[in-house]
Amino acid sequence: MFNKEEKSTFNKDWGLDNKKILEKSREVFIETPKPDKLNDAGSIIDTINENPGKPAIFENCTGSTFNQVYNAVGRVKPTWDAAKGIIKYKQ
Secondary structure, eight states: OOOOOOOOOOOGGGOOOHHHHHHHHHHHHHTSOOOOGGGOHHHHHHHHHHSTTSOEEEOSOOHHHHHHHHHHSOSSOOEEETTTTEEEEOO
8 A cells, every 4th residue: 555665766967957057046036127116106105104394206107106196195295297207295
């Protein structure tokens, strides 16, 4: 009913080099692009709420991001420069 454990069929002559595998795995993680937090409406809103008295400029934003920030911020509303894609708060 219970068989003895079978021996591994791994052959050391297959040409696997652990150093090359490790280098390849590091390349994969290095090439992964990181998201830009400044374009995210949630992070802009959090930044304004954490520092309500300080002026701020957020670049490379879209109109929909500005609409979300405008609706979420309190009395002092940000301004929008559509040509440059910049949101300005208290400036």
